[in-house]
Amino acid sequence: MTAGAVRQWRVPIAVPGAKWAVAVVLLVATVTVAGDLTGALLGLVVAAGLGLSGVRDVVVPVRLQADDEGLTVVSGLVGRRRRYPWAAIERVRVDDRRRLLGRSTLLEIDVDSDLYFLGRHELGATPAEVAEELTSLRTGR
Missing domain, CATH: 1.20.5 (Single alpha-helices involved in coiled-coils or other helix-helix interfaces)
Structure with a gap:
């Protein structure tokens, strides 16, 4: 990119x-x-x-947006946008586990006291692909 x-x-x-x-x-x-x-x-x-x-x-199709400076996460029923610089992001990881109704894979973004979970149907891509791209943006590689 x-x-x-x-x-x-x-x-x-x-x-x-x-x-x-x-x-x-x-x-x-x-x-x-x-x-x-x-x-x-x-x-x-x-x-x-x-x-x-x-x-x-x-109405609010974009759930996650990222650039060289940080990311914006959309959450809540009305689509509230929260912008975070990369320095504020504590962790980005893929949460992949077996649940009651089958397997669940989510992108987990941990920021200060907020925790965001986004799935494939919200991202239009697998959480693993998004995590990889976010890591690349964050590290500049």
Whole structure:
């Protein structure tokens, strides 16, 4: 990467599309199958959450941005941007472990009292690839 260049990692467009498709299926299933009010409300809340999550993915697609001076991480429901110089970054690593529902690989960025976790569906690349590129930017190699 050339000096002064900015690298961005963003949510692939297929991710919000998949969220919206599942939300619609869940909405239709809830309306047609729900046998009680509690089940119907739960289905509607989950469908709405998925739909809003898809909107966030479209409105704030860039989740991580880096350059020679530092990185910017987007977090929270409204897409709050936090800029950190490389000197403030304590650690960047790949967290790869087996979890209850299978294997999970996340990019972990540790900054002061903040800890960020970003997955492949938020980055549009594997966490290992992003960690390697961030290390290269940080060290200038």
